[in-house]
Amino acid sequence: MKIRQEQKSDHQKIYEINKLAFNQENESILIEKVRFGDSFVPELSLVAELDGEIVGHILFSKIKIVGKGEYESLALGPMAVVPKHQKKGIGGKLLITGLEIAKKLGFESVIVVGHKDYYPRFGFEKASSWGIKCPFEVPDEAFMAIELIEYSLKNKAGTVQYPGEFMEVE
Ligand SMILES: CC(C)(COP(=O)(O)OP(=O)(O)OC[C@H]1O[C@@H](n2cnc3c(N)ncnc32)[C@H](O)[C@@H]1OP(=O)(O)O)[C@@H](O)C(=O)NCCC(=O)NCCS
Secondary structure, three states: OOEOOOHHHHHHHHHHHHHHHHHHHHHHHHHHHHHHOEEEEEEEEEEEEOOOOEEEEEEEEEEEEEOOOOOEEEEEEEEEEEEHOOOOOOHHHHHHHHHHHHHHHOEEEEEOOOOOOOHHHHOOOHHHHOOEOOOOOOHHHHHHHOOOOOOOOOOEEEEEEHHHHOOOOO
16 A cells, blocks of 8 residues: 555545545545645645555645744644445544655644544644644544644644634534
8 A cells, every 4th residue: 555645646546535425525625725725735635556556645734823923833634545345444544654755754733523523543632732732622532633843832722723724613
């Protein structure tokens, strides 16, 4: 299995994978919008390729934590693996590779709204531990963050400011 940056020729397949995994098109449409926005980081839209076929995708986009100051961070999501290839570690590999690339690019933290039983195994903790709040209503344990550099979220309390595209998705 190979993890690599998306190419233009992958866009349609990424749309289909997300539609299949989420059973709706909202996430696929979100990805298409993010690609045209300021928050898009091309190196952090990754696909998992298995025997030449794309079976998974993950996206990280730039966000801000707005508190006493403004701090740059990344939002993880959407991430998707086609149903027939789930639970084989592909999602985990996409996530770990993404975190490594994010760190190399100089990003210091990542924030996710997601399943409380999934992300902690990769080191995510409740964002509220750092005083970081979500701009929309979400269960406390579903709003998580990870420091890519130790203590990078210390004293970064504030509310996450997502790009407009994210606020339109349900
Ligand atoms: C979440 C997702 C990307 C994980 O991909 P994957 O390749 O199956 O992940 P991995 O094989 O690395 O990990 C599988 C583990 O994740 C767990 N997992 C998957 N979805 C989960 C969920 N909704 N809640 C809790 N745990 C979940 C599985 O139970 C499995 O646990 P196990 O290792 O204890 O058996 C994939 O299940 C998916 O596409 N889901 C639908 C879309 C989605 O919900 N995306 C995440 C929100 S942005």
